[in-house]
Amino acid sequence: MAEKVLMKGNEALAEAAIMAGCRHYFGYPITPQTEVAAYMSKKMPKIGGTFLQAESEIAAINMVLGVASTGKRVMTSSSSPGISLKSEGLSYLAGCDLPALVVNVQRGGPGLGGIQPSQSDYFHATRGAGHGDFHMIVLAPSNVQEMVNLTFKGFDLADKYRMTSMILADGTMGQTMEPVLLEQGEITQYEKPWATTGTKMERPHNIVNSLFLKPEQLEVENFKRYERYKKIEETEALYDTYRMEDADVCVVAFGIGARVSHNAIDEARKAGIKAGMIRPITLWPFPKAALKEAADKVKAFISVELSMGQMIEDIELATRCAKPVMLCNRVGGMIPTVKNVYDSIVEADKIGGDK
Amino acid sequence: MLNLTHKRVTLFCGHYGSGKTNIAINYAMHLKNSFDDVCIADLDIVNPYFRTKDGEKALNRHGIKLISSEYASSNVDLPALPAETYAILDNPGLHAVIDVGGDDRGALALGRYVPSILSENDYEMLFVINKFRPLTRDCASTLEIMDEIEAACNMKFTAIVNNSNLGDETTAENVLSSLEYAEEISAKSGLPIKMTCVDNRIAPELSGKIENVFPITLYVMQSWKLQEDR
Numbered sequence: 001m002a003e004k005v006l007m008k009g010n011e012a013l014a015e016a017a018i019m020a021g022c023r024h025y026f027g028y029p030i031t032p033q034t035e036v037a038a039y040m041s042k043k044m045p046k047i048g049g050t051f052l053q054a055e056s057e058i059a060a061i062n063m064v065l066g067v068a069s070t071g072k073r074v075m076t077s078s079s080s081p082g083i084s085l086k087s088e089g090l091s092y093l094a095g096c097d098l099p100a101l102v103v104n105v106q107r108g109g110p111g112l113g114g115i116q117p118s119q120s121d122y123f124h125a126t127r128g129a130g131h132g133d134f135h136m137i138v139l140a141p142s143n144v145q146e147m148v149n150l151t152f153k154g155f156d157l158a159d160k161y162r163m164t165s166m167i168l169a170d171g172t173m174g175q176t177m178e179p180v181l182l183e184q185g186e187i188t189q190y191e192k193p194w195a196t197t198g199t200k201m202e203r204p205h206n207i208v209n210s211l212f213l214k215p216e217q218l219e220v221e222n223f224k225r226y227e228r229y230k231k232i233e234e235t236e237a238l239y240d241t242y243r244m245e246d247a248d249v250c251v252v253a254f255g256i257g258a259r260v261s262h263n264a265i266d267e268a269r270k271a272g273i274k275a276g277m278i279r280p281i282t283l284w285p286f287p288k289a290a291l292k293e294a295a296d297k298v299k300a301f302i303s304v305e306l307s308m309g310q311m312i313e314d315i316e317l318a319t320r321c322a323k324p325v326m327l328c329n330r331v332g333g334m335i336p337t338v339k340n341v342y343d344s345i346v347e348a349d350k351i352g353g354d355k
Numbered sequence: 356m357l358n359l360t361h362k363r364v365t366l367f368c369g370h371y372g373s374g375k376t377n378i379a380i381n382y383a384m385h386l387k388n389s390f391d392d393v394c395i396a397d398l399d400i401v402n403p404y405f406r407t408k409d410g411e412k413a414l415n416r417h418g419i420k421l422i423s424s425e426y427a428s429s430n431v432d433l434p435a436l437p438a439e440t441y442a443i444l445d446n447p448g449l450h451a452v453i454d455v456g457g458d459d460r461g462a463l464a465l466g467r468y469v470p471s472i473l474s475e476n477d478y479e480m481l482f483v484i485n486k487f488r489p490l491t492r493d494c495a496s497t498l499e500i501m502d503e504i505e506a507a508c509n510m511k512f513t514a515i516v517n518n519s520n521l522g523d524e525t526t527a528e529n530v531l532s533s534l535e536y537a538e539e540i541s542a543k544s545g546l547p548i549k550m551t552c553v554d555n556r557i558a559p560e561l562s563g564k565i566e567n568v569f570p571i572t573l574y575v576m577q578s579w580k581l582q583e584d585r
Contacts, residue, residue, distance in 0.1 A: 006487040006521050008372055015489060042490065177372055179487070179521040 004179040009147045009169065010035035010077075012180050013103060014043070016151035017075055019184050022101070023049035024074040026063040028056060028082060031115040032171035033105035036077040057082040061089030061102075068098035069208040071195030073155055077103035079171070080121050081112060090164060091130030095210025097194075097225070099158035101151070102136070103167045105174035106306075108333040116333025117171030119255060122310035125168045126284040133222055135229050136164040137236070138283040140254040144178035150281070152185050157236065159190040161228055168283060170306060172256040172335065232285055239287035240279040243269065247276030249348045250294050252315050253304035254280050256335055261304050264341035268349075275345045283311070291318035299352025301325040302344050304336055324351050357567055359550060361386060362479045364443065364451050364472055366465070367516070368508070369483030370491050370500050371457020374518040375399075378483060378552055379454035380410045380574050383419050390450045394420040396440050399456035400464050407454050410574035436464055444471045458500065459507035469510045481549060482512040486519045486536040487529070494539045501544065514549040515541055516569075527560040534565065 007015070014036045017025070025040040037053065044051035054060035060076045067074035078086060083104045093100055106121050108114040125138045137157045139150040147169065154165035196206045212218035243265055244250065253261040258279045268275040278294060280287050294301075300323050303312035309327045316325050328344035330336045365382060367375045376399070383395040395414060397407035407414075408423045415421075422443070424435045443451040455465050472478050482501055484491060491497040505511055519533030530553055541548050550569040553561055558570035 004487070004521055004524070005489045005492070006372070006485065007489060011372075011489065177522055179524045182489070 002181055002183050004181050006177055007144060007180050008035055008175060008177050009141070009144045010105065010174040011039045012144050012182070013077075013147040013151050013167065013169075014039035015182060016148040017101065017155070018043060018047065018049070019182065020073065020152050020155045021187055022073040022075050022155065023047070024067045024072055025050065025076070026052050026054050026060040026074075027076050027078065028054055028060055030079045030082045032107055032117070032174045033077050033079040033082075033103070035174070036103060036105075057085035058088065061086040061093075064100050064102075065089060065093055065096065065098060068093065068100045069096070069196045071192035071197065073101075073159075075101040075103065077105065079105050079107045080109050080118065083121060083124065087124075087130040089130075090136065091132050091134065092210050093164050094130070094134035094136070094225075095132065096208045097162040098164075098208065099162050100164050101154045101158055101167065102164055103169065105169045105171055107171050108331065114333040115171070117256060117306060117335060118331065118333060119168075119170050119257065119306035120308065120310070120331065121168065122283065122305070122307055125166050126286070126314070129166075134225065135284055136166045137161070137232065137285075138166050138168050140168050140281060140283050141173050142255055142258045142279060142281075144173070144176060145180050146281075147173060148180055148182060152187075156188060159188070159192075161232060162194075163228075168255075170255045171333075233288075236282060237285040237287040237289070238281035239290050240281060241290070242277040242279065244276035244278065244294065246274050247297070248274040248299045248352065249276070249302065249345050250298040250300070251275060251277040251302045251304055251341065251345065252280065252291070252311065253277060254283065254311070255306075257304040257306060260336055260338055261341050263338045264345060267338065267342050268345045271346075273345055273349050275349075280311075286314045286318060288318040291315060292320070295319035295322040298323060300348040302328050302341070302348050304341055304344075305329045306335060307331060324348070326351070357550070357569060359385075359567065359569075361389065361450065362477050363447070363449070363475070364453065364478040366453045366455055366472075366478065366480045367483055368455040368462055368465075368480065368504050368512070369457065369518075370485070370488055371461065372488055373457070373483040373485045373491070374520065374552065375457070375483050376407050376410075376454050376575050377571055377573050378516060378518060378569075379452050380407065380414065381552075381569070381571050383414065383452040384417050385569075386450050386452065387417055387419055392448055393418075393450045393452070394422055394443065395452045395454065396422040396437065396443055397424065397454050398436060398440065398464050399454055399461060400424075400436065407575065413574045440468060444468060444475070447475075455508070459503040462504045462508040465508040465510065469508060473510065478513075479549070480510055480513045481516045482514070482546070483516045483518050484537065484540060486533045487521045494536065494543055497540055498543060512544070512546055514547050515544070516549055516552060518552040520552075520554065525554055525557065527557050530557070530561060531564065
């Protein structure tokens with residue numbers, strides 16, 4: 001068994017990407033994500049890979065599109081403002097049905113915002129990463145080990161479904177240092193008959209393209225894509241639960257919010273309030289079934305976010321507003337405190353009344 | 356037993372994430388036991404998230420002056436050096452600890468102060484190492500980073516500080532298992548090991564087993580962990 005090492009979330013993610021077979025990284029520095037690029041710049045040249053600091057985020061995402069077209073594992077990373085710039089490329093990747101890994105280590109916004117952690121790109125990642133109808137698989141790590149594990153997962157799902165996987169981390173996950181186990185899991189090799197690898201005069205040309213001028217044909221492309229999304233929604237939702245067996249109040253939180261909520265739930269239990277947590281690991285697909293099931297058992301939900309009420313909409317949709325959903329949030333680079341979450345749990349327990 | 360000699364200027368450099376900042380703060384507090392006038396300068400222009408400034412309250416309590424960029428911990432993502440750094444070099448009555456930024460990039464910022472540090476020649480240049488960091492796991496890769504830092508700041512190291520740790524999960528066995536690594540680096544580089552830093556939590560287990568165990572209290576850490584302590 002491998003020995004644990006002490007790593008920053010950003011570095012751990014970069015190393016995991018290399019272990020997962022990624023040999024092409026294109027990016028542009030931005031706090032709090034810069035260590036991903038810094039790590040790649042040190043490592044890639046030593047292993048025959050490509051590290052390229054592009055002239056802009058827009059250039060980087062289009063370089064990703066180029067490599068993805070050849071079927072090679074490829075990634076880029078940035079933080080919120082840089083991800084906005086990549087949005088056009090994300091739409092093109094979706095329109096071309098290309099697998100890629102995109103990392104967003106979020107900071108406070110909108111605009112240039114700040115450099116401290118945030119989760120306010122939730123809507124961007126799960127709803128509107130660019131123009132047109134499309135989704136990305138969105139993975140939300142809650143510790144440095146998950147920065148590793150979900151990077152493997154992200155590459156795998158991207159290849160499996162020919163789409164972009166996004167690691168939606170917050171600044172804390174990128175900057176926190178924790179011991180991690182870097183283990184080479186089994187990597188599934190997917191056939192990529194669509195890849196533009198040269199015909200060798202043995203097959204017709206493969207064409208990677210998102211332009212369909214005939215509306216009938218473009219409609220078919222969209223319907224086909226959404227059939228795939230439906231299957232993903234049915235089979236790939238991931239979540240974790242904590243003390244939910246007998247919970248009256250269900251906290252829903254991800255990333256750093258889940259770490260804080262974990263402690264708040266323990267405090268609430270000590271005070272005699274039965275609190276538990278559902279922690280979505282995939283934000284798209286959102287673990288709707290788990291939330292719906294919980295709605296039959298709990299009195300109220302709390303959405304803990306580092307944003308102004310974004311995930312709360314998914315909770316309300318998943319539970320069909322069957323129970324009250326409260327918001328517990330801090331924004332602008334602030335992190336909800338254990339006390340913030342604890343107070344919300346007490347409040348939710350009251351609002352929920354008797355079951 | 357802790358048996359350390361002190362110079363007027365003590366510089367801590369290393370791979371980023373090696374633990375320089377917390378060691379520098381603890382070392383400044385240690386110096387304060389022997390000297391009246393102690394200050395700490397934060398020259399880290401690389402990492403805007405964890406800065407010496409985050410330990411400012413503790414430093415103030417101990418009567419240690421902090422010299423830090425006015426932008427440090429202000430979230431202005433601007434690499435700037437504190438103008439007051441020159442005061443350290445001009446005041447021979449002061450004992451100074453300098454927290455240098457990570458890697459060769461951080462050490463580059465030190466270059467402008469090097470000529471006067473060298474001409475006074477009352478300094479220690481310490482290389483902080485951690486064998487549990489992935490880019491410094493063995494002697495060869497650690498020496499490579501050491502060379503890069505020396506080349507960037509145009510100054511040679513005078514000793515090694517072994518800070519091998521796995522964060523919260525560090526055990527006494529982890530520290531003991533790092534001794535061979537530290538000794539190999541010491542032998543290859545010809546530099547002595549000044550001390551082995553150990554979290555206060557496990558320092559008692561190791562006293563007597565390692566020469567010069569330097570117990571460390573963490574003053575700079577993730578905000579949500581601090582929250583758990585409050």
